[in-house]
Amino acid sequence: MSAAVFAAAPVIPSFGRGSSCVTDNKLFCWSWVREHWGDTLSKALVQHIELTLIAVVIGFAISFALALAAYRWSRLAPPIGWVAAILYTIPSLALFQLLAAVSWLGLSRTSAEIALVSYTLFVLFGNILAGLREVPADVRDAAEGMGLTEWQSLWRVELPMALPTIFAGLRIATVTVVSLATVAVFIDNEGLGAPIFDALQTTFKTELIAAGALAVLLALVADGLLVIAQRLLTPWARSARS
Amino acid sequence: MKQSTLRIGLVIVAALALAIGIAACGSSNSGSDTTSASTAGTSTTGSTTASTGASTGASTTAAPSGKPGAGRPAVTLGDKNFTEQYILGQLYRQALDARGFTVRLKENIGSTEIADRALRSGQIDLYPEYIGIFNTTVAGDTKVYPTVDEAYQAGRAYAERHGFTLLPLTPFTDTDALAVLPAYARANNLTQVGDLARIRGLKLGAPPEFRQRATGLPGLRRLYGITDVQFFPLTIGLQYQALDSKRIDTADVFTTDGQLQGGRYTVLRDPRNVFGFQNLTPVVSTRVLSAEGPAFEQTLNAVSAKLTTEAMQRMNAAVSIDKQSPADVARTYLQANGLL
Structure with missing residues (x-):
């Protein structure tokens, strides 16, 4: 039995030539960006936004619940803070690889998200709790004096007052996740990390610059949106300043 | 009384957080499915x-x-x-x-x-x-x-x-192979790897590990008697530039490298299969x-x-x-x- 399969000689079609800018690997080729926006860059950008949104939303939900618990029972605060800090210090590349080695997670988006979420906890938990604790005692007393229950005071007085600190945490967490998600490519081949990885391997400058610029742009836009959201949610802060 | 309402509230928040977490995990799975489905x-x-001309x-x-x-x-x-x-x-x-x-x-x-x-x-x-x-x-x-x-x-x-x-x-x-510039091959009458044994001080560029690998210098010495070699460690991908600029005489390449098409380089035959088989x-x-x-x-x-x-x-x-x-x-x- 012969090892190789042989058939009629293949037809080798033309695959289309790249522009001379591309084949010479010049610093930046707009022609490539235009041609591959649809099949490479926009796809990676959308995936990157998904990766980031999922991580920040889940990270916020977990941190919020933990911070409320730690606010109510202050003995919980140190252990939760320690665990979050330890997770935060694990080198990202190592954590991604560790999670990928867990057989039921493997090389998947879930593995990537677990790592990304774990990096948001330290900042988000810390800032939500700090924001709540910064609410002056006389404000809480006033709320109680007005007949608000503890729950009402939390939602109507303490949390709104903590919003600036919470948003500061959200902004740091979001920008961090945007940049960390590029490293997640080692276990989950999607997002802007994919074209960056490919560009590094093939020393293709245009792709590296384009994907890197998109990641920076995404971080700036996300940060800007959070600033706008904060302004909308805390109208009193603006009127007090003006 | 107040404490218990707060406690119930916290339980609700925790449950909500968990639910969002699970829902998002679910959607993250379906999310990756949709991406693959859309590319499919x-x-x-x-x-x-074009599903007409099958079975040739x-x-x-x-x-x-x-x-x-x-x-x-x-x-x-x-x-x-x-x-x-x-x-x-x-x-x-x-x-x-x-x-x-x-x-x-x-x-x-x-x-x-x-x-x-x-x-x-x-x-x-x-x-x-x-x-x-x-x-x-x-x-x-x-x-x-x-x-x-x-x-x-x-x-x-x-x-x-x-x-x-x-x-x-x-x-x-997709095996390793030794490539030379066509002009160099003509000048030194090279068609196969063994012909390189005639060259004094052969300047050979390859990834660093080529120096020790059985399918590298030791193999060339054993199977082809190529001993007089000046070794240039090069990163994969840079060997073509080194050949073009004549810094080296011959480069370790991969037989399916895109650079090899169009006759810009001559790949020397390997009749003794020092580089093995990578079908x-x-x-x-x-x-x-x-x-x-x-x-x-x-x-x-x-x-x-x-x-x-x-x-x-x-x-x-x-x-x-x-x-x-x-x-x-x-x-x-x-x-x-x-x-x-």
């Missing part, structure tokens, strides 16, 4: 237009027609972390897709070691591997085989014992192979049969030099060969 969608639209080659390698894969369980196809593998992943995926099989493609999963681990743990069901690397890295078998058939039979036997099947090899081999075989979980039915294997074999060294060089060049996307290059090739 583009390839199927391409395939419906010999009967054993004829591609099945119709949609024999419809209703078969989904398979996960992995590929390793370099250009040629991305193209191979797309070629096999799109061809299977066109025959109605449901294929999830996990691209760029990493090195041979990681791909092998993913296959053994069931995270992927198949991936393209080179026979020589399969024998050395996966099977741990460093024996030097005189023919490609013997290398393949050894690999197959190991695979069978471990629950995989090695499908028939491709005509192309490609889809490594498939035997259990998955039987669950998918014979058309699955036939489809993969029909693709493999069309993968000659020249075809791989041209496809690699289209991706690594002209920066076309692997998916587009694979689709164009499959269409031209009646495999979509």
